[in-house]
Amino acid sequence: MNFVSLLIFLSLNLSSPLLQQEKSASSAALNSESIEAGKSNFRVNCSYCHGIDANGGFRAPSLVSGHFSHGASDDAMLNNILHGIPGTAMPANDIDEPTAREIIAYLRSLQKTSQPSATGNLEFGRKLFFGPAACSQCHMVQGQGGRFGPDLSRVGAMRPREYLVESIREPDAQLTERFVATDFGTNPPTYELVAVTTGKGTAISGVVLNEDTFSLQLMDGREKIHSWLKSELKSVVHEHRSPMPKYDTQQLSAAQLDDLIAYLTSLRGDTK
Numbered sequence: 001m002n003f004v005s006l007l008i009f010l011s012l013n014l015s016s017p018l019l020q021q022e023k024s025a026s027s028a029a030l031n032s033e034s035i036e037a038g039k040s041n042f043r044v045n046c047s048y049c050h051g052i053d054a055n056g057g058f059r060a061p062s063l064v065s066g067h068f069s070h071g072a073s074d075d076a077m078l079n080n081i082l083h084g085i086p087g088t089a090m091p092a093n094d095i096d097e098p099t100a101r102e103i104i105a106y107l108r109s110l111q112k113t114s115q116p117s118a119t120g121n122l123e124f125g126r127k128l129f130f131g132p133a134a135c136s137q138c139h140m141v142q143g144q145g146g147r148f149g150p151d152l153s154r155v156g157a158m159r160p161r162e163y164l165v166e167s168i169r170e171p172d173a174q175l176t177e178r179f180v181a182t183d184f185g186t187n188p189p190t191y192e193l194v195a196v197t198t199g200k201g202t203a204i205s206g207v208v209l210n211e212d213t214f215s216l217q218l219m220d221g222r223e224k225i226h227s228w229l230k231s232e233l234k235s236v237v238h239e240h241r242s243p244m245p246k247y248d249t250q251q252l253s254a255a256q257l258d259d260l261i262a263y264l265t266s267l268r269g270d271t272k
Contacts, residue, residue: 123262177190
């Protein structure tokens with residue numbers, strides 16, 4: 001090998017790691033920029049239904065678990081964002097492909113590399129739900145149970161595990177929105193206790209079904225529906241707390257909680 005050839009060989013082989021490092025650093029910076037741009041675009045275009053941090057609401061599911069009912073690949077997600085999902089409330093979005101891919105990059109950054117596995121016994125959890133824990137007195141699953149609280153038939157797809165744990169242990173931490181048809185920019189009612197005193201002095205508490213400036217429709221704990229003009233009422237007090245009882249370790253042990261969470265996370269709208 002002559003001197004010139006040796007110089008060319010050395011320059012190619014010594015510069016290669018440097019080029020790879022520069023390329024890697026450039027890709028990391030680009031990825032970081034894409035995630036930040038995606039976060040901003042998500043909050044503008046997606047947070048109304050999916051929640052400000054993509055943790056979901058009863059309008060749309062959580063997007064942080066990595067479990068997607070309509071395709072989990074980047075291409076499937078891109079198609080869903082741009083064109084919507086037929087038969088669901090997911091609409092087509094008037095954004096370009098680069099913006100959609102930035103949103104996907106942001107959602108990927110939220111997904112944990114290792115999701116905590118369901119350590120509990122699903123069947124024990126189902127028995128708790130419909131038995132001693134009395135969840136089914138207020139909540140319905142596949143048409144079985146009560147109507148006072150949210151329908152949980154798809155809660156495993158709608159909410160991450162951490163949210164479910166918090167909802168059971170600390171139900172007042174985040175009040176769930178009632179899924180009703182609302183215009184963009186309006187606030188749907190939440191599952192919070194509302195205390196009403198009628199014109200005759202009767203006290204009734206329950207959850208709001210519908211409320212506007214002039215009227216109020218409320219469901220009490222026995223699932224009886226009441227409807228009034230507000231002019232007929234002495235007072236309407238929104239208590240900003242959940243009607244759901246707090247299940248501490250006295251009411252539900254850690255092992256029982258794991259069982260119940262295993263059951264709830266399995267609920268994804270399947271009819272099995």
